[in-house]
Amino acid sequence: MSFSSFGQRFKAFSENPDTYVAELTEFYLSDANMKKDKQKEYEALILQYADVFNAMPVQQKKDVMKLSNLMLKKRVRPLPGFYDFIETQIAFKTTNQSNESFNQWFKGLNWTIESSTLGGFNNAVNSSLNLVKYNTLYSTKIVDWKVKHNGYNIRIDTIRGPYVDFTSDIDLTYSSQKDLNTIFSTKGKFYIVEQIFEGFGGKVDWSRAGLPKDQVYAELSNYNVSLKRAAIIADSVLFTNKEYFQHKLSGTLEDLCSDKVGDVTYPRFYSYKREEIIKNVFPDVDYVGGFTQQGGKFLGYGTAVEPAELVIKKEGKLFCKAKAILHPFSQEGIASPDCQITFYINQDSVYHPGLLFRYNKSQKEIACINNKEGISASPWVDSYHAIDIYTEAVYAKLDGHTLEFTSIKAPSNTVSFASFESNNYYTEAKWDKIKGIDEVSPIYRVKGFVDKYKKKNIPVKEFARYIGFDETQAEVMLMRLAIDGFINYESYRKTAIVKEKIFDYIKANTKKQDYDNLRFVSSTKNSANAVLNIFDMDLRLYGIETFSLSDTHFVNIAPNKGEIVMKKNRSFEFNGKISAGRFNMGGEKCYFDYERFALNLPKIDSMAFYVPLFEDTNKIIKIQTPLQNLVCELLIDDPKNKSSIKRVPGYPMLSSLEESFVYYDQPKIQNGVYLREKFFYKLDPFKIKDLMTFKTDSIRFTGIFKSSGIFPDIKEPLKVMKDYSLGFIIETPSTGMIAYGGKGQFYNR
Incomplete structure (x- = not known):
């Protein structure tokens, strides 16, 4: 009916x-x-x-x-x-x-x-x-608001109708089917028709997130809530988290009862102040930025314009800054995704635009991890050594004195890979790889944007419009350029910052600017790829494969045990084997001077070289006689022509700076009877140009031959003999040559 x-x-x-x-x-x-x-x-x-x-x-x-x-x-x-x-x-x-x-x-x-x-x-x-x-203000199958009180009054508002006036403290509990929380010791008015509670005062704690109620809580001022949701939003609250600071923060409280299993991200507090400065949030770690408590997680947070910042000190001096939108704090430390990191070492820095940052409070250790997301695969930029470093992880302890470039720490038998590139590194292969199948190289697209809009900060939206792609495609293009080291990409504000390297690369491609091909590849097992000593700034590289200083001149280095010590601006020390043109040598305490594009070789144990055959100059053969105990300098090319774009006559050029020797104590020569202490040829300092193209008959070493008293000292230059050894031929005078100190006479050639 x-x-x-x-x-x-x-x-x-x-x-x-x-x-x-x-x-x-x-x-x-x-x-x-x-x-x-x-x-x-x-x-x-x-x-x-x-x-x-x-x-x-x-x-x-x-x-x-x-x-x-x-x-x-x-x-x-x-x-x-x-x-x-x-x-x-x-x-x-x-x-x-x-x-x-x-x-x-x-x-x-x-x-x-x-x-x-x-x-x-x-x-x-x-x-x-x-x-x-x-004692319930509102109740449905999914939402409940209950009140624990000591009495109330029902009154009439001429505009809003009847309301319940709680003038003494009440506990107001709001709940969903599987979750609840309480505002303790609050007061307020419940407007019956509107289903609204207007409260003032009270306290909300984080006990449902597993935090002690006397350690983490928010004190409310005035707030209004609709009872149709098990949720509150309150402005001007005072927040306390005694784990991290003693004073109270002013901000906003949000809480929502959720029935999702494991979803304990409420209550949430957001500080008003975006530049809150907390000294020693952990020992030697300061924090600058806003704060939010989200369930059991205490987070530092910022904005795209003003990211939150961790300031880490070592012995009272700035050592590291880590910037991110979010810095999640825990009792163990900090773990911040997509974090921009800078290590400050003396007057220089080691910088990365965005990866996973971790700080372990108990071990006082910083860990920077390439987590295979976003731009984390971008290189570290090392200003002192002028190189880009591609590595899986960087570790540093505040009570230590090193930065360790290595793989993510894992059980034993871990193989770790890293590479180190000069910031002037260029190859045609890399250029082609970046261009791919695109009609226009992404490098030229970025240059075109900079030329048109006269700015080096490129928002993704503007770049997408400029190249006619959607934003996702444009962002991927910029992120790939960041990974290749051409731009810094700040993902939290979707903006690329163009580095000078992109213009240098274009000039290198068009042969309008010099470049180098200095690149080191490291592979180690159970050890770091590189360790930077922050006291002397030596960067020790391990597991280094044979590498080239000049492809054009065939100048290659094979360091002993795969170790080199990088110095300022790409110069480095090493022990090992050097090949240059047709010369091979092994040395100790060798030093590559990047500015001069030269090798200082103070201790060459042995030097061998190849010459064209007399009968066929298209073929080469190894000289049977090695030069030994040399002090040399190798000028690879003109310092302004490291790429060897131009042909500069004379390079590479090898100079012996002091006397050196040829010895005849090998077993194949009279069973080694000629001891090197008394029987040798002492070479004068010499210079050989064009190590790749010199002629066989141009080889001529002046010096003196000492024969352990068999003959008087002979000053006759060494030349390449028909059997491809180094030697000389002299005609004895008709009276012969004194032998054995006058005890005999030698007649022959």
């Missing part, structure tokens, strides 16, 4: 107290839509209500009957409206509420029936019932 049809059968209450209860029964029986089980509940309720109604003062009875007729005109149905109305009256009686509260409640319902909608009235009656009977 429709409401209109039963409305015709039951039009009004007579307002006779003696018949009112019976009329209620007639009213609910007129609702043909009510199920039998509900009819039985209604019948039991009215039986209980009869005693309550009959005990009311006369005026209250009149008020009830008058309101009942107003409800009927408003088309309030037996269920839920009248049922809740009756049950609330019973609850007022059974919970010993005062007549004043009852009368105020009644006034509120009168205001609501006249000023609100049918739905608003039903909500008001239901909320009243929940409050009086269950």
Whole structure:
């Protein structure tokens, strides 16, 4: 039966107290839509209500009957409206509420029936019932707001209607099906029709996130919440986290009850101040930025314009800065994704635009990890050594004195790879790889943008419009250039910062600028690829394969044990083998001077070289006689022509700076009878140019031959003999040559 049809059968209450209860029964029986089980509940309720109604003062009875007729005109149905109305009256009686509260409640319902909608009235009656009977402000299948109180007053706001005034401290608990939290010791007003609670004061803690309630909490000022969600947002709260600081932070509180398993990211606090300075958040670690507490996670946070910053000191001096949008703190330390990191060492720096940053509080160790995301594969930029470093991880301890470039720490038998490139490194192969199948190289696209807009900061959106690609494609292009070391890409603000290297690379490609091909590849097992000593700035590289200083001139280095020591601006020391043109040598304490593009070779044990065959200059053969104990200098090319773009005559050029020797104590020569201490050829300093193209007959070493007293000292230059040894031929005079100190005479060639 429709409401209109039963409305015709039951039009009004007579307002006779003696018949009112019976009329209620007639009213609910007129609702043909009510199920039998509900009819039985209604019948039991009215039986209980009869005693309550009959005990009311006369005026209250009149008020009830008058309101009942107003409800009927408003088309309030037996269920839920009248049922809740009756049950609330019973609850007022059974919970010993005062007549004043009852009368105020009644006034509120009168205001609501006249000023609100049918739905608003039903909500008001239901909320009243929940409050009086269950100490609940709002309740559905998925949201509950309960209150623990010591009393309240019901009042009327002429505009907003009835409200419950909690003037003494209450605990207000909000919950979803599987989650809850409480505002402790708060006060406020519950506006029944609006389903809004306006509170002031109180405290919210983080105990549901596993944090001690006396250590982490927020103190509220004024706040408003809609009770239809198990959530609060409050401004101007004061936040305390005694784990990290003692003073209170001002900011915003957000909380949401969630039924997701393991989702403990609430409550959340966000500080207002974005430049909060916390000294010694950990020992020797300062923090600058905003703060947010999200569940059990305490996070430093910033913006794309002003990222949050960790300032790490070593012996009181700035050692490292780590910038990121988020810095998650924990009792163990910090783990910040997509973090821009700079190590400050003396007047120089080692910089990376974005990777995973970790700080272990107990070990006082910094770990910077390439986590294979975003631009983490970009190189570290080392200003002192003028190189780009590609490595999986960098580690540094505050109580140590090194930066360690290596793989991510793992169980033993780990093979670690790294590479080290000069910041003037260029190869055609790398240029082609960057260009790929694109019609226009990404390098030229970036240059075109810079030329057009006269700026080196490139927002992704603007770059996408310029090249006619979507933003995702444009961002990928910029990130790849960052990984190749041409730009710094700040992913948190989606902006590329163009480095001078991109213009140098274009000039190198068009042969308008010099470059080098200095690149070191390292492979180690269970050890670091490189270690930087922050005291003397020596960068020790390990596991280095044979590498080239000049492809054009065939100048290559094979360091002993794969070790070299990098000095300032790409100069380095090493022990090992050197090949230059047709010369091979092994030396100790060798030094490559990048500026001069030269090798200082103070201790060459042995030098061998090849010459063209006499009968076929297209073929070469090794000279049988090695030169030994040399002090040399090798000029690889003109210092302004490291790429050997131009042909500069004379290079590479080898100079012997001091006397050197040829010895004849090899077993193949008279069974080694000629001891080197007395039988040798001492060479004068010499210079050989064009080490790759010299002619065989141009080889001529001046010096003196000492034969252990067999002959007088002979000053005859060494030349390449027919058997491709170094020697000389002299004609003895007709009188012969004195031999063995005058004991004999030698006649021959």
